[in-house]
Structure formats: C-alpha cells, structure tokens
Amino acid sequence: MKRRSVLIPVFLVLTALTLSAQVPAGWKQRLDRSTSASDPDAAGAVKFVTMGNGFHATNPQAAVFWNPANTATGNYTVKGSFRLVRPSNHTNYYGLVFGGSDLDSANQSYIYFTVAQDGTWLIKRRDGDQAPTIAGKAASDAVKKPGADGTSVNDLEVRVQAGKIDYVVNGTVVHSTPKSGMTARTDGLTGIRINHMLEVHIDNFAVLKQ
Numbered sequence: 001m002k003r004r005s006v007l008i009p010v011f012l013v014l015t016a017l018t019l020s021a022q023v024p025a026g027w028k029q030r031l032d033r034s035t036s037a038s039d040p041d042a043a044g045a046v047k048f049v050t051m052g053n054g055f056h057a058t059n060p061q062a063a064v065f066w067n068p069a070n071t072a073t074g075n076y077t078v079k080g081s082f083r084l085v086r087p088s089n090h091t092n093y094y095g096l097v098f099g100g101s102d103l104d105s106a107n108q109s110y111i112y113f114t115v116a117q118d119g120t121w122l123i124k125r126r127d128g129d130q131a132p133t134i135a136g137k138a139a140s141d142a143v144k145k146p147g148a149d150g151t152s153v154n155d156l157e158v159r160v161q162a163g164k165i166d167y168v169v170n171g172t173v174v175h176s177t178p179k180s181g182m183t184a185r186t187d188g189l190t191g192i193r194i195n196h197m198l199e200v201h202i203d204n205f206a207v208l209k210q
Contacts, residue, residue, distance in 0.1 A: 024050045026069060030103055032062040034196060041196050054081075054203035059194045064110070066103055066191030072160070073187040075210035079157040080192065081203040087117045087146050088197030095156050099125075100189030111183060112193045113167050115154050119143045121174055123167060125182050134182050135167075135175050142172035160186045161210070 023029050029048055034041045042060035049056050057065065072078060078098050095114030102108050111125045111134065121143055123135040144152040157168035165183055167175045177183045190207050194200050 023048050023065065024055065027065055027067045028104060030064045030108070032064065034061070051201065052203075054201060054205070055192070056085075056199075056201050057192070057194045058199045059196055062193070062195045064097055064103060064191055064193045066097065066100065066189050068189065070190045070207050071188060072098065072190055072207045072209075075161055077157055077159045077208045077210060078190040078206070079155070079208070080205040081153060081155045082115070083153045083201040083203070084117060084146060084151055084198070085201055086199035087150055088195075090197070091116045091118050091120070092195035092198050093122050094194045094198055094200050095121075095192075096158050097191040097193050098158050098160070098188070099183075099186040100191060103189055103191070109185075110189065110191075111186070113156065113158050114193060114195075115143045115156065115169060117146055117152065119145045121167070121169060123175065123177070132182065134177060138174070140169060140172070140174045142169040142174055144170065155204075159210075 031046060044060040046061055046063045047058040048065050078096055080096060082094055093114035093116045095112060097110045097112045100110035103110065107128060109127050113123050115121045120137040120139050122137045124131050124133050144154050146152045155170050159166040159168060163179055165177050165179060166173045179186065192202055
C-alpha cells in the first residue's frame with residue numbers, strides 16, 4: 001500500500017511554535033486592551049517568558065498572567081520581587097493578583113495590588129469589564145522609584161489573614177483592608193498584572209500557606 005505524504009504549510013508550524021512560546025509552561029495570559037483614546041496601547045505583542053529564575057514581561061498592552069496551580073485558600077501570602085526594567089512615559093502600575101476566578105472568561109474577577117514608577121501604590125478589583133477602586137493611589141516612601149539607570153526593585157506581598165489583608169512593599173505594610181466588602185473573597189487564583197507601556201522582570205513569585 002502506497003503511503004500518501006501530508007504536507008504541512010511552513011507558516012502553520014511557525015504559528016504554532018510562536019503561540020506555544022508566548023508564555024511559560026502552565027501559565028496563561030489575558031490581555032486588557034486600552035479603550036481610552038487619550039491613553040492608547042503601544043504596537044506589538046505582549047511577551048511573558050521565563051528568564052533566569054523568574055519571568056520577564058514586555059507589555060505594549062496591559063495583561064494578567066497566572067498559573068492555575070497557584071490557587072490559594074484560607075490564610076496565605078502571595079509575593080514577588082518586581083524589577084522595573086523600562087519605565088513608561090506616564091504612570092502605569094504593576095504587581096500582584098489574588099482572589100481570582102474565571103480569569104479567562106467574561107466573568108473575570110480578581111483583586112490587584114500594584115505600584116508605579118512615581119512612588120505610589122494602588123489597590124483595585126476587577127469584575128468583568130468593571131474595575132472599582134478599593135484604595136486610591138497613595139504615595140509611600142516604601143515604594144522605590146527608578147534610579148539614574150531607570151530601574152527600580154520593589155518586593156510586594158499580600159498577606160491574607162483571618163480578619164484582614166495586609167499590603168506590603170519592601171517589608172512595610174502600606175495599607176490594610178478587612179475581609180469584607182470588595183475584599184471579602186480572597187480564595188482563588190493568584191498571579192501577576194503588568195499595565196501597558198512597561199517592561200518588568202519578576203523574581204521569587206510564590207504563594208505561601210500561613
């Protein structure tokens with residue numbers, strides 16, 4: 001019996017390789033494209049890759065990155081060290097995601113604790129297309145601004161306890177919220193959020209059970 005050869009177009013192979021290389025194994029990403037005419041996204045594709053012992057995010061558009069294995073319940077700490085490699089031309093935030101669910105659907109829900117190059121921090125949540133503010137941007141000496149080389153390193157933690165949540169920058173608690181209202185639901189997925197126009201390296205991302 002004569003075998004028939006099947007030719008796979010080269011562009012299909014390259015496309016498959018490109019898609020599989022977009023995120024590290026086990027991780028997922030969701031883009032959060034800008035709808036603001038005054039603050040549009042940059043051109044190009046988001047890249048989230050393994051680099052060294054951590055991850056490297058290059059974000060012309062905002063995105064959330066998560067691994068379903070990093071699900072936390074009860075009392076826990078989610079943490080990561082964020083090195084801002086390239087600041088944007090205006091204030092943009094980056095940091096931790098927790099209490100997440102349905103991150104790859106229209107019903108996405110999560111809380112995010114972030115910092116920015118201007119030395120401020122911000123806590124918000126995401127419910128579908130809505131993004132209500134939990135604690136508005138506030139300045140803190142604990143948040144490191146970029147130095148002369150344009151880079152900065154901020155170690156972020158979210159400490160979920162029985163009755164409250166502490167938000168920590170470089171070992172300093174900058175804010176706390178009760179486990180009620182918009183921060184009542186903390187069980188769920190954890191991950192990383194990087195806003196648009198940023199390049200950030202992430203080390204020591206971990207979820208620790210208390």
